[in-house]
Amino acid sequence: MKSKPRVAVFDFTGCEGCELNKLNFENHLLDILDHIDIVEWREAMDDQVAEYDIAFVEGSISTPDCVERIFDIRNRTKVLIALGACAVNGGMNAMKNKQSLDTVREIVYGEDKDLFPTLPALPLSSYVTVDYEVHGCPMTQKEFLQLLTSILAGKKPVKPDYAVCVECKLDENECVYGKGMICMGPITRAGCDALCPSFGQYCIGCRGLVPHPNKEAMINILIENGLSIDDAEKRMDLYNSNEKDVVLI
Numbered sequence: 001m002k003s004k005p006r007v008a009v010f011d012f013t014g015c016e017g018c019e020l021n022k023l024n025f026e027n028h029l030l031d032i033l034d035h036i037d038i039v040e041w042r043e044a045m046d047d048q049v050a051e052y053d054i055a056f057v058e059g060s061i062s063t064p065d066c067v068e069r070i071f072d073i074r075n076r077t078k079v080l081i082a083l084g085a086c087a088v089n090g091g092m093n094a095m096k097n098k099q100s101l102d103t104v105r106e107i108v109y110g111e112d113k114d115l116f117p118t119l120p121a122l123p124l125s126s127y128v129t130v131d132y133e134v135h136g137c138p139m140t141q142k143e144f145l146q147l148l149t150s151i152l153a154g155k156k157p158v159k160p161d162y163a164v165c166v167e168c169k170l171d172e173n174e175c176v177y178g179k180g181m182i183c184m185g186p187i188t189r190a191g192c193d194a195l196c197p198s199f200g201q202y203c204i205g206c207r208g209l210v211p212h213p214n215k216e217a218m219i220n221i222l223i224e225n226g227l228s229i230d231d232a233e234k235r236m237d238l239y240n241s242n243e244k245d246v247v248l249i
């Protein structure tokens with residue numbers, strides 16, 4: 001009988017929400033375990049192994065220790081998958097990169113700051129080759145299962161390259177701009193089925209940007225709808241601080 005792929009799960013700098021999301025897979029867990037062997041996962045088991053076929057990695061790389069660990073994981077896995085915003089593009093952690101590292105350490109650790117070496121919060125792909133990405137903060141179970149199913153079936157996973165607005169329109173939602181809110185849907189990568197607007201809330205851009213976003217137009221929309229230039233920049237940065245080329249009007 002063909003052996004099942006060995007799967008390991010790792011976490012770096014982040015809230016571990018994406019991992020917890022996986023642990024909540026009550027309805028699918030037994031089906032998943034029919035097809036993979038989970039061999040290492042700090043949140044759920046004590047075992048450690050030398051090599052794996054698939055490594056799921058959550059969190060951004062933000063310390064020298066993280067750098068050492070992600071190279072080690074890359075050397076030990078055939079496939080490496082970035083899970084969630086922090087791993088894919090640095091996520092909210094990357095707001096740290098807007099200030100000097102010394103200032104950040106002082107704010108967080110005060111007079112003990114020298115005990116805690118730190119680096120800019122960067123995506124896994126800044127250091128190692130990432131084979132697949134699951135966007136979102138947290139990632140959705142649906143997308144995780146779609147990706148895993150595709151990989152196990154030997155197919156290339158499909159990743160939406162259009163904006164949340166497209167899904168929002170397909171869902172026939174009323175645009176929240178009409179209700180006086182501002183929304184990052186026009187430049188945010190789809191795949192969540194416009195989750196927030198579907199519940200009457202605005203999109204904060206947790207899935208990162210679409211390829212080739214028109215950032216200037218987005219900034220204009222934010223300002224035309226009441227934000228100051230400073231607040232518009234902060235809204236753009238919330239999940240995209242590592243996107244360096246946002247140009248303000």
Ligand code: SF4
Pocket residue numbers: 164165166168169173174175176177183184185186194197202203
């Ligand atoms: S609510 Fe947001 S995602 Fe939906 S159409 Fe309006 S701007 Fe786009």
Ligand code: SF4
Pocket residue numbers: 136137164188189192193194195196197202203204205206207208
């Ligand atoms: S609507 Fe926006 S903020 Fe909400 S889950 Fe989707 S991408 Fe994230």
